[in-house]
Amino acid sequence: MNDENDWREVLGLRSPTEDRNPRTTGIDQLPATDVVNLVLSEDRGVVAAVEAAAGPLGRLVDRAVGALVEGGRIHYVGSGTSGRLAVLDAAELRPTYDVGEESVRAYLAGGPDAMVNSAEGAEDDDAAGHRLGRHFAPQDLVVGLTASGRTPFVAGALRAGHENGAATALISTNPDAPLADDTDIAILLDTGPEVITGSTRMRAATAQKIALNTFSTAVMVRMGKTFSNLMIEVRATNKKLQARTVRMLVQATGQDAGRCAEVLTAAGGHVRTALVALMSGQTAEAAERALADFPPDPARIDDPAGVRTAVAALRSGG
Template sequence: MSRTDNDWREVIGLRSPTEERNPRTGAIDQLPARELVDLVMAEDRAVLDAVAAVADAVAELVERAVAALAAGGRVHYVGSGTSGRLGVLDAVELLPTYDVGEEAFRAHLAGGEGAMMLAVEGAEDDVDAGRALGSQFTGRDLVVGLTASGRTPFVAGALEVARSLGAGTALLSTNPGAPLAADVDVAVLVDTGPEVVTGSTRMKAATAQKLVLNTFSTAVMVRLGKTFSNLMIEVRPTNQKLRARTVRMLVQATGREPARCAEVLEEAGGRVRVALVALLAGTDVAAAADAVAGFPPDPDRADDPAGVRSAVATLDGTTVP
C-alpha cells in the first residue's frame, strides 16, 4: 500500500513513549544470551510498579463495569494488533472460568477474527470500520478501547460512536499522553516507557495491558458473585481437569471427603452453588436449592456477593467465614 507525502508526514509526527529508543538497551545486539535475558527481565520488572500506579483508575473501571452489567449492558473490548488480541484472550477465558460469555463480555479485533492469527493490513487505521462497530453498542454498555499508542483510528471511531449513544467509555493505553484519553470516562494510562526493542509493544506494553485486564475482569467477576472466598464456583466443567477442579473446590470449601462432594454435586445436577450450600449447611439438595434461589448473586451485598453465606445462614443459622 503506497502512501502520499502527507500520509508520511502524519505518521512521522506520531509520538509515543513506546516508540522512543531505550537508553538502557542500545547494545543488546552485542550481548551474550544470558546478559540479554537479564536485561529484558530487568525491564519487565518495572512493569509491575507501572501497573500498580494506576490502581485507582482500574478500580473505577471495575465499578463501572459492574454497574453496566447489572443494568443489562455489556463490556466491549475494542482494539487492534497485540492490544486487541489480548482483549480477545481475556474475554474468551471468562467462559470456562466463570461461565460468562458474549452476553456480558465481548472482544472486537480490528480486521475481524482472521486478524487473531494474521495481521490485516490497514485495519487499525480504518476509523469508519470502528464507527460501524460502534453502532452495535447501546447506552447501557461499557466500551473499553485497547491501544498501546492511545490513538488507534479504529478504536477512536468505536469510542466516538459509543459516546454518542450514551455508553460508558474507557481507554487502556501505555502512553501517558494518549490523545484518546481526553474524551473517555476512565483512562487507564500505564507508563511503561520505551521498549527493549524500539516500538515492539508486544513486550512491556503488552505485559502491562495483560496485567490490567487480568485484574479488571477478575475483580468484576468477584464483585458479581462468581467466587466464594477465593474459590471459583461458576467453572464450566467442560473437560476432566475442570471437573476435577470443581470437586476439589467443594472439598477445599467444606472439608468433606471427595467422594461425598462428588455425590452431592451429582445430586445437584452439577449446580455448584447448590452443592456447596448443601455441604456447608449439612442439608439436602432440595432445601439448598431453595435457599440459593432466595439469595442470587448481588454486587451490592458487600460481604457476600455470591449469596452463599446468606443461604447457609438461613438453613442452619451458622456464619460461614
Template sequence: MSRTDNDWREVIGLRSPTEERNPRTVEIDQLPARELVALVMAEDRSVLDAVAAAAGPVAQLVERAVRAIAAGGRVHYVGSGTSGRLGVLDAVELLPTYDVGEEAFRAHLAGGEGAMMLAVEGAEDDAGAGRTLGEQFGPDDLVVGLTASGRTPFVGGALAAARDRGAATALVSTNPAAPLAGSVDVAVLVDTGPEVVTGSTRMKAATAQKLVLNTFSTAVMVRLGKTYSNLMIEVRPTNQKLRARTVRMLVQATDQEPARCARVLEEAGGRVRVALVALLAGSTVEAAARAAEEFPPDPARADDPAGVRSAVAALSGAGVR
C-alpha cells in the same frame, strides 16, 4: 495502502514513550544470550510497578463494568493488533472459568476474527470501521478501547460512536499522554516507558495491558458473585481437569471428604453453588437449591456477592436440613 505526504507527517509527528529508544538497551545486538535475556527480564520487572500505579483507575473501571452488566449491558473490548488480541484472549477465557460469555463480555478486533492469526493491513487506521462498530453499542454498555499508543483510529472511531449512543467509555493505554484519554469516562494509563526493542509493543506494553485486563475482569467476576472466598463456583466443568477442580474446590471450602463432595455435586446436577450451600449448611440438596435461588448473586450485597453465606445462614437459622 499508500500514504500521502500529510499522512506521513502525521505518523512521524506521533509521540509515545513506547516509540522512544531505550538508552539501556542500545547495545542488545552485541550481547551474548545470557546477558540479553537478563536485560529483557530486568525491563519486564518495571512493568509491575507501572501497573500498580494505575490501581485507582482500574478500580473505577471495575465499578463501571459491574454496573453495566447488572443493568443488562455488556463490556466490549475494542482494539487492534496485540492490544486487540489480548482483549480477545481475556474475553474468551471467562467462559470456562466463570461461565460468562458474550452476553456480558465481548471482544472486537480490527480486521475481524481473521486478524487474530494474521495482521490485516490498514485495519487499525480505519476510523470509519470503528465508528460502524461503535454504532452497535447501547447506553447500558461499557466500551473499553485497548491501544498501546492511545490514538489508534479504529479504536477512536468506536469510542466516539459509543459515546454518541450513550455508552460508558474507557481506555487502556501505555501512553501517559494518550490522545484518546481526554474523551473517555475512565482512562487507565500505564507508563511502561520505552521498549527493549524500539516500538515493539508486544513486549512491556502488552505485558502491562494483560496485567490490567487480568485484574479488571477478575475483579468484575468476584464482584458479580462468581467466587466464594477465592474459589471459583461458576466454573464450567468441560474437561476432566475442571471436573476434578470442582470437587477439589468443594473439599477446600467445606473440609469434607472428596467422596461426599462428589456425591452431593452429582445430586445437585453439577450446580456448584447449590452443592456448596448444601455441604456448608448440612442440608438436603433440595433445600439448598431453594435457598440459593432466594439469595442469587448480587453485587449490591457487598460482603456476600455470591449469596452463598446468606443462603447458608438462612438454612441454619431456620433449622432446615
C-alpha cells in the same frame, strides 16, 4: 497513510513506547543468556506501572459492574497485540466464570482472521470502528485498548459508543494518549520505552495483559462468580475441571472428596448449590431454593455470591 499530513500527524505524537531505550542499545552484541537477562530485567517495572493505575482501574470495575447489572455488555475493542489480548481475556471468561458474549465481547480490527495473521493495516480504519460502535447500547461499557492511545479503529468505536450513550474507557501505555480526554475513564500505564524500540508486544502488552486480567477478575468477583477465592461458576467440561470442582468443595468445606462428589452430583454439577448444601448440612434441593432467594448481588458487599447468606438462612431454619 494517505498523504504527507498523515505522516506528520503520527510523527508528531508523543509515545514513550516509540522512544529508544538507552539500556538496551547494545542488545545485539550480547550472548543469548545475557539477552534473556536484559529482557527480564526491563520487565520488572511493568507491574509497578499497572499498580500506579489502581485507582482508575477500580473505578472502571465499578462502572463495568454497573453496566452488567443494568443488562448491558462490556465491549473490548482493539487492534494488533492489544486486540488479541482482549480476545483472549474475553474468551477465557466462559470456562472460568460461565460468562460469554452475552456479557463480555471482544472485537479485533481485521476480524477473527487477524488473531493468527497480521492485519495491522486494519487499525487505521476509523470508519470500520465507527460502524462497529453504532451497535453498542446506552447501558454498555466500551473499553478501547491501544498501546499508542491513538488507534483510529479504536477511536471510531469509542466515538460511536459515546454517541449512543454508552460509557467509554481507554487502556493505553501512552501517558499522553490522544484518546484519553474523550473517554470517561482512562487507564494510562507508563511502561516507558521497549527493549526493542516500538515493539509493543513486549512491555506494553504485558502491562495491558495484567490490567485486563485484574479488571475482568475484579468484575467477576463483584458479580458473585466466586466464593472466597474459588471459582464456583467454573464449567467442568473436561476431567481436569471436573476434578477441580470436587477439590474446590473439599477446600471450602473440609469434607472428604467422596462426600463432596456425591453432593455435587445431586446438585446437577452446580458447584454453588453443592457448596451451600455442604456448608449448611441441607439437601441440594434446599440449597437451590435458598440460592433462589439470595441470588448474586454486587450490592451485597461482603457476600456478592449469596452463598454465605443462603447458608445462614438454612442454618437458622429460614
